[in-house]
Amino acid sequence: MASTMPVLAGDTPTLTLDNLLESPRGRDLQSCIQCGICAGTCPYGDAMDFPPRRIIGMLRAGMIEEVLTSDSLLHCVTCYACMAKCPRGLRLTEVLLPLVKEQVFARLPAVPAELQKALTNTLRYGNPMGESARKRAAWAASAAPPVRVLAADPRPVDVLWFVECYTAYHPRGQDNCRATAKVFQALGVDFAILGSEEKCAGECARLAGETGLFETLADYNLKTFGKYSFDRIVTSGAHAYDAFRHEYPALGLERPVEHTTPFFAGRLEQLKPLLTRKLGYTVTYHDSCALGRHNGMYEEPRNLLKAIPGVKLVEMVHNRINAICCGGGGGGMWLDTFFKAKGLERLADRRVKEAVATGADVLAVSCPYEVSRFEDSVKVLGYEKQMVVRDVVELLAEAMEGSGTP
Amino acid sequence: MNILVLLKMVPDIVEELEIGSDGTSLDLDAVRPIVSERDDHALEQALLLKERCGGSVTVLAIESRDVDEVLFTALAKGCDRALKVSGAGAALTSAKAAALLARTLPGIPNLMPVDLVLTGCQAIDDLDGVVAPSLAERLHLPYLGIVTAVDVPAGALKATVLKEFAAGVRGQYGVCLPAVLGVQAAEKPPRYVPVAKVRAAMKARTIEEVPAGAMDEASLLSVAAMTKPEAVGRAEMLEGDPEAVAAKVVEILSARGLV
Numbered sequence: 136m137a138s139t140m141p142v143l144a145g146d147t148p149t150l151t152l153d154n155l156l157e158s159p160r161g162r163d164l165q166s167c168i169q170c171g172i173c174a175g176t177c178p179y180g181d182a183m184d185f186p187p188r189r190i191i192g193m194l195r196a197g198m199i200e201e202v203l204t205s206d207s208l209l210h211c212v213t214c215y216a217c218m219a220k221c222p223r224g225l226r227l228t229e230v231l232l233p234l235v236k237e238q239v240f241a242r243l244p245a246v247p248a249e250l251q252k253a254l255t256n257t258l259r260y261g262n263p264m265g266e267s268a269r270k271r272a273a274w275a276a277s278a279a280p281p282v283r284v285l286a287a288d289p290r291p292v293d294v295l296w297f298v299e300c301y302t303a304y305h306p307r308g309q310d311n312c313r314a315t316a317k318v319f320q321a322l323g324v325d326f327a328i329l330g331s332e333e334k335c336a337g338e339c340a341r342l343a344g345e346t347g348l349f350e351t352l353a354d355y356n357l358k359t360f361g362k363y364s365f366d367r368i369v370t371s372g373a374h375a376y377d378a379f380r381h382e383y384p385a386l387g388l389e390r391p392v393e394h395t396t397p398f399f400a401g402r403l404e405q406l407k408p409l410l411t412r413k414l415g416y417t418v419t420y421h422d423s424c425a426l427g428r429h430n431g432m433y434e435e436p437r438n439l440l441k442a443i444p445g446v447k448l449v450e451m452v453h454n455r456i457n458a459i460c461c462g463g464g465g466g467g468m469w470l471d472t473f474f475k476a477k478g479l480e481r482l483a484d485r486r487v488k489e490a491v492a493t494g495a496d497v498l499a500v501s502c503p504y505e506v507s508r509f510e511d512s513v514k515v516l517g518y519e520k521q522m523v524v525r526d527v528v529e530l531l532a533e534a535m536e537g538s539g540t541p
Numbered sequence: 542m543n544i545l546v547l548l549k550m551v552p553d554i555v556e557e558l559e560i561g562s563d564g565t566s567l568d569l570d571a572v573r574p575i576v577s578e579r580d581d582h583a584l585e586q587a588l589l590l591k592e593r594c595g596g597s598v599t600v601l602a603i604e605s606r607d608v609d610e611v612l613f614t615a616l617a618k619g620c621d622r623a624l625k626v627s628g629a630g631a632a633l634t635s636a637k638a639a640a641l642l643a644r645t646l647p648g649i650p651n652l653m654p655v656d657l658v659l660t661g662c663q664a665i666d667d668l669d670g671v672v673a674p675s676l677a678e679r680l681h682l683p684y685l686g687i688v689t690a691v692d693v694p695a696g697a698l699k700a701t702v703l704k705e706f707a708a709g710v711r712g713q714y715g716v717c718l719p720a721v722l723g724v725q726a727a728e729k730p731p732r733y734v735p736v737a738k739v740r741a742a743m744k745a746r747t748i749e750e751v752p753a754g755a756m757d758e759a760s761l762l763s764v765a766a767m768t769k770p771e772a773v774g775r776a777e778m779l780e781g782d783p784e785a786v787a788a789k790v791v792e793i794l795s796a797r798g799l800v
Binding site for chain 1 (some may be wrong): 556557575729730732733735736737738740
């Protein structure tokens with residue numbers, strides 16, 4: 136078995152805090168007008184000693200050490216709200232915050248236990264849950280149609296479906312897997328998966344400040360991609376999509392990348408005749424931060440939902456660019472205990488309360504973190520009888536039942 | 542305070558264990574080795590002691606698959622020296638490993654004597670916890686096991702050691718140095734080391750290879766057979782919707798006087 140830590144790519148990060156202000160993107164920080172919109176829009180801004188505005192101010196004043204020894208940035212769930220709303224267009228979540236967070240992470244006296252476990256597991260097993268790497272495609276045994284695994288059948292394929300961790304292992308993620316396989320087949324898409332050769336794309340490790348882990352995973356995944364012939368990647372992971380679109384190209388990825396939701400939205404005309412079953416749901420859609428604010432895909436999931444017979448789409452107070460993060464990004468997935476110890480509200484709870492207030496009975500999502508996070512909140516808040524959480528693709532597959540497709 | 546930490550690799554039971562074709566050993570190709578959890582705690586305890594008392598920490602492991610990564614990780618965490626015993630042959634029993642270590646340690650340049658030898662009090666393939674006490678016996682050093690905290694007050698020739706007993710009872714011991722301690726759990730969970738630091742250690746640090754001492758022990762034990770647990774079918778599976786299952790659980794528990 137290959138070592139998990141080849142001494143390869145990424146030993147020389149191009150941008151560091153030390154050289155940040157000399158770089159073109161870093162020089163942009165000099166144009167910050169200290170308006171504080173970033174701090175105000177940050178879902179945990181009120182809990183940070185140093186919200187983004189102050190971090191920029193302190194950085195410019197040379198007060199780096201104070202920033203780096205504070206745990207402020209552990210509260211950053213990389214929801215891209217500050218970046219989306221910055222009137223100067225500063226690339227906060229893309230550039231500044233990860234660089235600062237990497238240094239904060241390296242200086243932490245102790246990494247919060249759940250986050251440490253998730254990172255250790257991701258390095259060793261390729262998934263944060265610590266599940267067997269060999270069982271990454273175990274869900275496929277219960278999928279109809281059969282799913283091709285490239286290691287067993289390495290013929291060239293159109294779509295390399297990068298399933299991602301929570302989709303592959305979480306029981307509700309596996310529902311999404313089976314639904315996705317069904318929709319792919321109904322559309323006649325030629326697809327295959329990497330199975331146990333797939334490892335986490337690493338985006339949340341990167342944004343938690345564990346850059347070396349991200350580089351190790353990216354290095355591994357790129358080598359694995361290189362073994363097979365495919366035309367494009369379609370991934371179920373919103374964060375994996377983010378990584379493949381924005382980070383992997385600089386490391387050598389040259390294939391087009393799509394997320395399942397916009398991929399299916401792009402084939403809406405082909406899909407519509409297949410959506411024959413009337414569902415009778417009132418649905419509210421939660422914009423994932425990665426798809427929505429970071430990549431501007433607000434309408435694609437909504438177009439899919441509107442095409443499903445018997446779906447009434449209603450909006451939460453905060454939607455599209457204003458959507459409230461589920462709290463799972465940037466390592467937040469494994470910081471619930473850390474936040475709770477500080478007396479902070481779980482962001483997923485805040486979001487589910489908004490969803491329930493719409494009167495919807497289905498909360499639709501498109502990021503694999505959200506099903507588990509929102510289902511936990513629905514249970515904890517006692518809304519189990521009022522609301523269920525479903526991936527958009529699950530709803531598509533359900534609307535195809537009885538339509539003559541297998 | 543110079544501390545020697547002994548690390549070893551054990552099968553990672555995240556994957557199913559398979560019996561080898563000889564019927565008396567594990568199929569080691571079917572599992573991936575991982576550092577023994579309690580050895581990892583011994584390492585953490587050593588690093589905590591170094592932070593409190595100064596001195597050095599040396600890690601040593603007998604050569605095995607993937608052990609380099611573990612030794613480099615230990616260096617990245619703050620160990621001063623990493624040693625790998627080579628030429629020991631495959632699949633040593635715990636008693637043989639202890640004998641091998643006892644023969645090898647004295648010949649390693651600039652190592653012995655150390656003030657403390659720390660290792661796990663048990664491992665999943667050494668539930669009797671044989672390695673540390675056997676090694677202590679052969680080195681003529683005192684041994685304490687099931688240790689959960691260690692302190693060495695400044696200038697003291699004794700270590701203060703917390704040892705755990707059943708029912709939450711703990712005993713505090715003074716033990717003359719040098720000594721061998723079998724660690725159950727460090728005072729804090731083992732620390733995280735960023736991957737970048739491990740990579741830096743792989744580039745900048747080295748693992749010293751030391752030859753295994755001569756082995757002339759005849760083993761008095763041998764494995765007769767190894768089998769997987771057999772399913773006997775005595776479990777009762779409760780089926781039905783959650784309400785029906787819950788009612789059945791309540792019925793069973795109350796029938797046995799448990800609720």
